[in-house]
Amino acid sequence: MKTIMRGLGCVAVVAGALAAASTGAQAQCKTIGGKGTGGSVDSAKFQAYEAMLQGTDWGMWAVWMGSGAKVGVAPGYTVKGLRFKCKPGGWGQECLSQATFCKKA
Secondary structure (H helix, E strand, O other): OHHHHHHHHHHHHHHHHHHHHHHHHHHOEEEEEEEEEEOOHHHHHHHHHHHHHHHHOHHHHHHHHHOOOOOOOOOOEEEEEEEEEEEEEOOEEEEEEEEEEEEOO
């Protein structure tokens, strides 16, 4: 009986460690949306993407601004599932955006 209980205790510890590890990995990613408006679709996408970067990490946004500010790039992060939905509105065009940003190790 003692052997069975010790074995179950080890299983519980391993399961707890795996749960903690998976929670930590999930905590490194953030799915966020943004909204932008501009005179063209490109400028509205830029504004929407910039809003997502600011909502993810202000420091990364500052690096992004100083290093070329390209939509789809996020210094120190992997960008997954980037998508835009644009339509006439705002200052000419209005875009909604969504992506998942995962911090690189």
